[in-house]
Amino acid sequence: MTRPDRRETSQIRALHCALGQLNRADGSAQFSAGNTSVICGIYGPVDVKLYDEKLDRAHIEVKFRPDIGVPMTKDKWNESAIRSTFEREIIGQMHPRTLVQINIQVRQNDGSVDAAAINATTLALVDAGIPLRSMVAAATCAVCANGNIVIDPTQEEISKAQSTHTFGFSNQQTDSPAYVDSRGDFTMDQYNSCYDMCATATERIFAFMRSAIESKVSKESLNEA
Amino acid sequence: MASTTGQLTFAIETFKRIHPVEFQRRFLSQQTRHDGRAFDEFRNTQVVKGTISTAHGSSTVRIGNTTMVCGIKAEVSEPDVSRPNEGFLTTNIDLSPMCSASYRPGAPSEEAQVCSEHLFRLFSGCVDLAALCIEKGQAVWALAADVVCLKSDGNIMDAAIIALLAALEDVQLPQASLDSVTGVVSADKTMAKRLQLQRRLFPASFSLVDDAYLVADADDAEERLATGSLLVVLDGNGKLANVWKRGSFIGRDAIARCVEEAQARRNAVAKALK
Amino acid sequence: MVAEIEPSNIEKSFLLESLQKGIRVDGRGIYDYRTLKIICGPEVGLVEVQLGQTRVLARVSCEVTRPFPDRPTEGIVQFNAELSSLCAPGFDSTGKPSAQEVAITRMLERVIRQSRAVDTEALCILAGEKVWTVRIDVHFLDHGGNLVDAASIAAIAALRHFRRPDVTVDGEEAIIHDVRERNPVPLSIHHTPICVSFGFFGDGGMVVLDPNLLEEQTQASSFTITLNSHQEICAMNKAGGIPLDSKQIHRCIQIALAKVDEINEKIKEAL
Numbered sequence: 001m002t003r004p005d006r007r008e009t010s011q012i013r014a015l016h017c018a019l020g021q022l023n024r025a026d027g028s029a030q031f032s033a034g035n036t037s038v039i040c041g042i043y044g045p046v047d048v049k050l051y052d053e054k055l056d057r058a059h060i061e062v063k064f065r066p067d068i069g070v071p072m073t074k075d076k077w078n079e080s081a082i083r084s085t086f087e088r089e090i091i092g093q094m095h096p097r098t099l100v101q102i103n104i105q106v107r108q109n110d111g112s113v114d115a116a117a118i119n120a121t122t123l124a125l126v127d128a129g130i131p132l133r134s135m136v137a138a139a140t141c142a143v144c145a146n147g148n149i150v151i152d153p154t155q156e157e158i159s160k161a162q163s164t165h166t167f168g169f170s171n172q173q174t175d176s177p178a179y180v181d182s183r184g185d186f187t188m189d190q191y192n193s194c195y196d197m198c199a200t201a202t203e204r205i206f207a208f209m210r211s212a213i214e215s216k217v218s219k220e221s222l223n224e225a
Numbered sequence: 226m227a228s229t230t231g232q233l234t235f236a237i238e239t240f241k242r243i244h245p246v247e248f249q250r251r252f253l254s255q256q257t258r259h260d261g262r263a264f265d266e267f268r269n270t271q272v273v274k275g276t277i278s279t280a281h282g283s284s285t286v287r288i289g290n291t292t293m294v295c296g297i298k299a300e301v302s303e304p305d306v307s308r309p310n311e312g313f314l315t316t317n318i319d320l321s322p323m324c325s326a327s328y329r330p331g332a333p334s335e336e337a338q339v340c341s342e343h344l345f346r347l348f349s350g351c352v353d354l355a356a357l358c359i360e361k362g363q364a365v366w367a368l369a370a371d372v373v374c375l376k377s378d379g380n381i382m383d384a385a386i387i388a389l390l391a392a393l394e395d396v397q398l399p400q401a402s403l404d405s406v407t408g409v410v411s412a413d414k415t416m417a418k419r420l421q422l423q424r425r426l427f428p429a430s431f432s433l434v435d436d437a438y439l440v441a442d443a444d445d446a447e448e449r450l451a452t453g454s455l456l457v458v459l460d461g462n463g464k465l466a467n468v469w470k471r472g473s474f475i476g477r478d479a480i481a482r483c484v485e486e487a488q489a490r491r492n493a494v495a496k497a498l499k
Numbered sequence: 500m501v502a503e504i505e506p507s508n509i510e511k512s513f514l515l516e517s518l519q520k521g522i523r524v525d526g527r528g529i530y531d532y533r534t535l536k537i538i539c540g541p542e543v544g545l546v547e548v549q550l551g552q553t554r555v556l557a558r559v560s561c562e563v564t565r566p567f568p569d570r571p572t573e574g575i576v577q578f579n580a581e582l583s584s585l586c587a588p589g590f591d592s593t594g595k596p597s598a599q600e601v602a603i604t605r606m607l608e609r610v611i612r613q614s615r616a617v618d619t620e621a622l623c624i625l626a627g628e629k630v631w632t633v634r635i636d637v638h639f640l641d642h643g644g645n646l647v648d649a650a651s652i653a654a655i656a657a658l659r660h661f662r663r664p665d666v667t668v669d670g671e672e673a674i675i676h677d678v679r680e681r682n683p684v685p686l687s688i689h690h691t692p693i694c695v696s697f698g699f700f701g702d703g704g705m706v707v708l709d710p711n712l713l714e715e716q717t718q719a720s721s722f723t724i725t726l727n728s729h730q731e732i733c734a735m736n737k738a739g740g741i742p743l744d745s746k747q748i749h750r751c752i753q754i755a756l757a758k759v760d761e762i763n764e765k766i767k768e769a770l
Contacts, residue, residue, distance in 0.1 A: 021554075022554070022585075022640060022641045023552045023641055023643060024552075024586060024587050024588070024641050024642055024643070025585070025641075035541055035542060039585075039640060041585045041640075043584070043588050046588060063583065063584055063585070065583055065585070065638065067558050067636065067638075068558060068560045068634060068636055069579070069634070069636065070579060070581070073338045073339075073341060073342040073345075074342055076335055076338040076339055076342065077338070077339050077342040077343065077346075079335070080335055080336075080339045080471075081471065084471035084472045085471070085472075087472070088452065088472065088473055101584060101588075103583065103584050103585035105556070105583065105585055105638055105640065107545070107547075107556060107558075108541070108542050108545060108558075110542075170474070173474050175476055175477055175478075176474035176475060176476040176477060176479075177470065177474070177475075177477065177480075178474060179470065179471065180455075180468050180469065180470035180480070181468075181469050181470075182465065182467065182468040182469070183346060183347075183466065183467045183469075184350075184466070185350075185424075185460070185464055185465075185466065186464065186465050187464055187465065188465065188481070188484060191465060191468065195477065303565075306563050306564055306565055306629055307562065307563055
């Protein structure tokens with residue numbers, strides 16, 4: 001069976017990203033995989049509310065806004081997922097008593113939006129110059145009704161899937177995932193296959209992120225010279 | 226207990242209070258836990274069904290000191306236009322200051338919202354929404370599940386999932402029919418029917434304490450020091466329904482081991498549910 | 500709390516002194532609009548507008564719902580615009596919205612929803628049973644001044660770009676065709692109201708078109724006219740600030756009329 005968009009099962013959609021497009025934010029990135037597109041803007045380190053102030057590290061706040069409708073509990077869930085992933089990646093001890101605010105706006109959701117949000121956040125944090133321990137990239141797999149495993153599923157594929165699996169990996173730790181969300185009806189074998197497929201896909205995404213950052217930095221240094 | 230021999234001496238309670246991290250480390254480094262459990266040992270779990278007579282389905286669950294009550298109210302409502310023969314299931318969890326000093330009164334905290342959303346995502350595939358239809362396009366049952374935490378001593382997610390499962394299994398829906406002339410739904414309570422679940426869910430939570438020790442079913446003191454968490458949910462056939470890991474890195478093999486421990490835990494929970 | 504920083508006195512006085520000589524800080528003529536870029540797609544009803552440094556995203560979507568009981572033959576238009584913390588520091592969607600936020604969202608609501616741009620009767624599928632609810636979500640990405648104009652252009656362009664699934668009614672049953680089965684249809688739109696904003700400085704003698712962020716923070720009063728392509732005025736807004744000469748208003752209307760034509764051309768090109 002071929003996929004609706006005629007991709008191979010292990011083929012991710014075309015990646016696209018743009019760094020530093022927003023003027024007001026301290027760092028920003030737009031990350032797209034096919035039609036799924038997310039824009040992330042970072043403010044930080046900035047003033048923190050007294051209530052949130054932490055004496056030894058920066059407070060991390062995530063705002064997740066969907067493309068359609070007002071933010072609801074499902075978006076709170078995403079905020080919490082992204083915060084828990086990046087709370088340990090951001091070296092908050094370098095900026096105690098401050099706030100790092102991660103604002104995520106979904107432009108279009110055509111499946112695998114959680115992974116796209118994580119990827120956009122990593123790029124935006126790098127663009128903002130927030131000190132990071134490592135970079136995180138994420139990918140999603142879906143197990144179809146016929147048992148086929150497809151990477152980077154579209155919304156249509158997710159709605160028909162038996163289970164979906166999102167894995168986030170750090171570029172420093174290859175044997176332990178930074179984020180896992182597998183849901184549906186699946187076996188341990190399927191989980192393991194999805195793990196391997198996502199791990200391979202994130203390697204490609206890391207390479208893509210690296211080249212995007214390199215080209216931006218080299219452009220900036222040319223302008224300065 | 227002395228921190229360094231011959232220098233300072235504290236009562237054990239004092240030590241626990243002033244240096245909780247070191248206190249826990251002393252136990253964990255000896256491969257044991259402060260309440261005497263092994264790393265993979267879950268606390269005693271008790272389930273009682275039908276504890277609230279005014280609800281259509283209810284349960285009380287205790288995992289150690291963590292106590293959770295779930296009540297399900299069924300109400301007749303109009304279905305969604307795009308899904309005319311499907312009922313509704315809504316989930317809500319209440320983490321009030323009553324159950325722990327770390328919760329504030331007022332609007333639901335992020336933790337509560339994430340927890341209710343996760344419950345919804347898990348259970349929306351377990352209830353056959355089409356079975357909640359009374360009259361296509363006219364009337365359906367809307368099940369509102371309220372989980373209330375009475376005492377929080379860690380691992381509220383497991384307790385909430387078990388409580389919700391037990392309460393759903395306890396739901397008895399009256400035989401309802403729609404009078405097409407008056408448009409009134411009448412319910413016959415003497416002809417109550419039990420709700421059939423498509424899937425049963427058995428949770429097992431693990432916490433990474435102090436970035437080094439992976440323990441099952443952490444209590445409040447351990448959860449405060451946790452840097453990562455892992456939730457494994459299995460269904461009645463032993464297949465996986467959810468693997469949800471957040472926070473610090475947990476190795477791939479460690480996650481696989483936790484899934485195996487969750488299989489053992491599934492049998493214990495299934496027994497408690499009987 | 501992240502707070503918006505007010506411009507310094509030096510910046511303000513520099514801006515005013517330059518303006519007295521007819522020069523704007525960003526080099527524009529006083530009646531020049533900033534570069535307007537309208538990007539449509541890839542999805543229908545998704546439009547991004549870039550007006551200088553201001554960026555706004557509009558997303559139109561639809562679903563089948565029940566009509567309001569008192570208007571059984573009319574579809575529903577929902578409008579949502581919130582200033583998120585993404586577009587500028589200091590906006591907080593969780594707390595109480597600031598006066599500025601309320602002013603902007605109220606203005607847009609008036610322009611898009613209350614000017615009845617969308618033909619709601621054409622959104623009816625089965626009277627009293629099923630209607631389309633069209634949702635317009637406006638997301639502000641970057642605040643570089645004059646959010647209202649950019650948002651109105653984005654919303655109108657998105658409404659015109661949007662296509663909803665086709666429906667056929669067979670007796671009591673409505674069949675909604677998948678977009679792959681049958682070509683989706685555009686919305687029926689009465690007119691296309693577009694906002695044009697001016698900023699006034701000093702005692703009202705100095706005026707600029709399309710104020711940028713610094714000008715917006717310095718201006719003594721603002722004035723927004725909403726016009727459609729038939730040269731009709733749909734809404735006007737001058738909330739507070741210094742009193743203005745009525746002749747000024749007349750002149751602004753003349754300028755706005757010309758600008759709206761240009762903007763409508765741009766939208767047509769982008770579509």
